[in-house]
Amino acid sequence: MVWIPALVEVGLGFAAFAPFLVHRISVRRWRKQGIDYPISSSELPQVTVLLPVWNEALIIEKKLANLAAQNIRFSLLVIDSASTDSTVPLLNSWLKKHPEAFEATTVLKMEERLGKTEAVRQALVSLEERDEQGLICMTDADALLPPNAILRLQGWFADPTIGAVGARALRHQALSGERTHRSMFEMLREGESARDSTPFLEGSCMMWRQKGFSSHQLNVHSNADDAQIATGVRLNGLRSIHDSDVHFEDIAPTTPEGQQRQKIRRGQGLQRLLVSHRKSWFDRRLGTFAGILRREAHFHLFAPVLFAAAGCTAILRWSIVGLAGMPNGELAVLHGSLALVELGCLTAWLLSRQGIRVPLLSTLGTLFSGMEHLLIAHWHSLRGRSLHMWDQHSDTRIALAESEDLV
Numbered sequence: 001m002v003w004i005p006a007l008v009e010v011g012l013g014f015a016a017f018a019p020f021l022v023h024r025i026s027v028r029r030w031r032k033q034g035i036d037y038p039i040s041s042s043e044l045p046q047v048t049v050l051l052p053v054w055n056e057a058l059i060i061e062k063k064l065a066n067l068a069a070q071n072i073r074f075s076l077l078v079i080d081s082a083s084t085d086s087t088v089p090l091l092n093s094w095l096k097k098h099p100e101a102f103e104a105t106t107v108l109k110m111e112e113r114l115g116k117t118e119a120v121r122q123a124l125v126s127l128e129e130r131d132e133q134g135l136i137c138m139t140d141a142d143a144l145l146p147p148n149a150i151l152r153l154q155g156w157f158a159d160p161t162i163g164a165v166g167a168r169a170l171r172h173q174a175l176s177g178e179r180t181h182r183s184m185f186e187m188l189r190e191g192e193s194a195r196d197s198t199p200f201l202e203g204s205c206m207m208w209r210q211k212g213f214s215s216h217q218l219n220v221h222s223n224a225d226d227a228q229i230a231t232g233v234r235l236n237g238l239r240s241i242h243d244s245d246v247h248f249e250d251i252a253p254t255t256p257e258g259q260q261r262q263k264i265r266r267g268q269g270l271q272r273l274l275v276s277h278r279k280s281w282f283d284r285r286l287g288t289f290a291g292i293l294r295r296e297a298h299f300h301l302f303a304p305v306l307f308a309a310a311g312c313t314a315i316l317r318w319s320i321v322g323l324a325g326m327p328n329g330e331l332a333v334l335h336g337s338l339a340l341v342e343l344g345c346l347t348a349w350l351l352s353r354q355g356i357r358v359p360l361l362s363t364l365g366t367l368f369s370g371m372e373h374l375l376i377a378h379w380h381s382l383r384g385r386s387l388h389m390w391d392q393h394s395d396t397r398i399a400l401a402e403s404e405d406l407v
């Protein structure tokens with residue numbers, strides 16, 4: 001009887017991870033194509049920086065000073081999600097002291113907190129009512145930008161096919177598992193961008209054409225507003241790309257539990273996004289991007305379930321061995337081989353959870369931890385629990401306020 005769960009386990013494991021390996025091989029090939037940064041002497045569209053805030057009193061002044069230091073003039077649109085601290089008074093005070101910091105400044109105040117995606121939607125509605133057709137650069141209060149970041153992103157829009165561009169995250173105080181995750185994330189985004197477009201960008205620093213995305217495309221009951229915008233821009237006919245030559249700096253949650261909560265929340269948002277665009281997975285008009293969506297859907301939706309099923313099958317096999325005794329002959333070899341693989345996978349997963357980096361095992365551990373986070377996100381969704389509203393990681397705000405080393 002051992003051979004049945006053993007073969008099922010192998011099949012489930014292969015089905016879970018083989019598409020990822022195929023995509024990774026494809027991405028390594030696509031990255032070699034690269035994307036040429038456009039050069040144009042014509043005037044580029046004007047930029048409006050969108051800054052959503054909620055209870056950012058510790059860092060709002062630092063963020064405003066960081067934006068004012070950019071090597072480009074732009075308008076600033078701040079939307080406050082009904083902060084309960086002194087964010088708005090500090091914001092207004094800083095703007096009053098620095099009236100020339102930005103081309104123009106608008107501060108919108110929500111009457112109640114409804115989540116970041118709804119805040120972004122309301123800000124986009126405000127811009128659409130002005131009938132402007134420039135560029136929107138969204139950034140978070142806890143992300144600091146080098147002086148040339150916004151100018152660098154703006155330059156991409158000399159290419160009329162580009163609809164959205166995102167920057168690379170430079171995370172401080174990240175655990176080793178987070179660094180491995182970031183490295184893998186950057187690689188996938190670069191390859192997908194070089195080939196066609198990436199469906200995921202970093203909302204802490206991204207820019208898009210206002211005409212390339214409409215506020216009504218946002219699902220306000222989900223998070224991952226940045227990925228919603230990136231995917232929506234591509235579905236509207238323009239490219240969404242990742243630029244690793246421009247970055248933003250932030251501080252990661254200081255505990256493994258904090259980083260896990262962040263990934264589960266993000267995972268649920270990406271899962272909802274991919275489900276909402278399931279008709280696009282096989283849309284031939286999208287070309288390669290449809291294939292990218294299919295693979296991302298597999299990673300985020302199906303692979304975690306297959307991974308869990310493989311684990312349950314392994315437990316069943318060990319239960320049979322415990323009741324019937326160790327098998328003999330070829331079955332013993334099969335069981336022993338799987339036991340060694342399971343031990344390696346379990347070790348990689350536990351090391352990743354503890355933030356311990358071990359060569360050869362770190363990538364595998366990051367994959368398993370990712371499957372764990374996505375499986376938990378599935379569970380929250382099945383229970384009807386939405387994670388699109390969350391409490392801030394106060395440790396990151398305190399660390400950012402005290403830091404003198406960033407940017």
